[in-house]
C-alpha cells in the first residue's frame with residue numbers, strides 16, 4: 001500500500017470522496033498510517049489507574065491496549081496481545097493485576113513493563129518436552145507504546161516518529177484543554193458506551209461541525225436554547241486535525257420561570273429547567289466547548305457536564321463511542337450533582353446528542369452505490385483557519401487536511 005487506492009478529488013478539503021467511509025483497503029491503510037502512524041491516541045485518565053498494578057484496557061484504533069500503573073508511579077501502555085499465540089492478556093475492562101500480567105491461555109507471565117518473565121513447563125516434564133534451551137524470554141515481551149500525559153490524560157503512540165504529545169496537541173488546543181482540565185485532579189463519575197453504525201470519521205466530523213447543532217438538535221431549537229447569533233468561534237490547529245469550538249451562549253434567565261425554555265411552536269415548556277442551571281466555573285462565559293485531538297479524542301464541556309470521548313473504529317462500517325464523564329476531586333456535592341444532572345443532555349440517549357448517534361448511520365446508508373461522489377464542505381469558505389464564526393466547517397476541513405497528509409493523498 002504505497003499509495004492510496006484512489007485519488008482525492010479536485011477541491012482539496014472542500015470535497016471528501018464517500019469511499020473514505022466504505023473502502024476496506026483504505027481502512028487498512030488508516031490502521032497503519034493514522035492509528036499506528038505519527039499521532040497519539042487517548043488511552044485513559046490517569047485517575048482511572050491511581051495505584052500500582054491498576055490497569056485499564058482500551059484500544060489504539062483497533063489494537064487492544066492495556067494501560068498499567070507501575071510501582072514507580074509511571075504509566076505503561078502495552079499491546080494487549082500475548083506473544084505466545086495471540087490471546088488477550090488482560091480480559092476485564094479494569095482492575096488490579098499486582099506485579100504481573102498473566103495470560104489465561106497458557107499462563108505466560110509478563111511484568112508491568114511487558115517483559116516475559118515466566119513460562120509454565122518451560123523445562124518440560126521429566127526431561128521431556130518444554131521450550132528449546134535457547135529460547136530467549138527477552139525477545140518475547142509485550143509490545144510497548146510510547147506514553148505521554150497531559151492534564152491528567154494518558155495518550156499513547158506506536159510510532160517512533162510521532163512528535164512529542166505536547167507538539168501533537170499544539171499550543172492553541174493545549175491551552176483550550178488546560179482551560180477545562182488544568183491544575184485540578186480529575187475524578188471519573190461514570191462511563192457509557194454506544195455503537196454507531198457508521199465509519200468512525202463520520203462521528204469525528206459531526207463533533208467538529210458546530211453549525212449542525214441548532215438545526216439537527218431539536219431539543220435546542222424547540223426550547224430556543226442555542227442560537228448561532230450568540231458569540232462563539234472555532235480554533236483550529238495549524239495542521240488542521242485538532243480543534244476547539246466554543247459558544248458564549250448567554251441565556252435570558254432574568255424571568256423567574258426561565259421563559260427561554262418555552263417552546264417556539266406549541267406553548268409547552270420544560271417543567272424542570274434545573275438542568276440548565278449552570279456555574280461559570282472557568283470564569284470566561286463559555287458555556288459549551290467541544291475539543292478534539294486528531295485522530296479520535298474528544299473533550300466535552302457542555303455547561304458543567306464534562307466528558308472524555310473516544311471514537312473507536314470497529315471495522316470500516318461500525319464504531320464504538322466511549323464516554324467517560326468526569327468532574328474534579330475538589331467538586332462539592334452540589335457541583336457533582338449538577339454535572340450528573342446535565343449528563344442527561346449528552347450521551348447515548350442525551351436530550352441533545354442522541355441525534356449525533358444516528359446521523360452518521362444516515363450517511364453510511366445513503367452513500368451506498370455513490371462511492372464515486374463527494375461531499376461538499378464549503379460553509380465558511382475553503383480554509384481551515386480559526387474563525388470567530390460557528391457558521392463554518394473550518395474544523396471539518398482541518399480534519400481532512402491532516403488526514404490527507406497522514407494518509408499520503410497527493411496534493412495534501
Ligand code: FES
Pocket residue numbers: 082083084085086087103104105106107108
Ligand atoms: S496465548 Fe498466552 S500463554 Fe498461550
Ligand SMILES: [Fe+2]
Pocket residue numbers: 206212213216217353356
Ligand atoms: Fe451534535
